[in-house]
Amino acid sequence: MNYCGNIYHYAVATGPAELRKAAWNALDLEASEWRIPPERMKMKAKHIVPRSMMTSKTELEIKIYGIR
Numbered sequence: 001m002n003y004c005g006n007i008y009h010y011a012v013a014t015g016p017a018e019l020r021k022a023a024w025n026a027l028d029l030e031a032s033e034w035r036i037p038p039e040r041m042k043m044k045a046k047h048i049v050p051r052s053m054m055t056s057k058t059e060l061e062i063k064i065y066g067i068r
Contacts, residue, residue: 011055027051027059 011018018036026035036046041047 011058012049014049024063029056032056035060 007015012034014036018040022034022036023041027033028035028043032051034055036047036049038044038046
């Protein structure tokens with residue numbers, strides 16, 4: 001997870017805790033967004049992170065290898 005986590009962390013610029021606690025159902029594949037719910041954010045506001053091709057590829061690798 002270290003390699004994939006580092007790539008993803010730098011690509012979306014979120015904190016390490018957000019990355020560790022990310023849920024698959026928070027990823028909107030059609031809109032290419034990662035929607036972090038308000039209860040997980042410090043300011044208690046919903047946060048939408050745009051996703052790139054690199055993050056989509058990394059997500060696929062994580063799912064294939066079963067890394068959590």
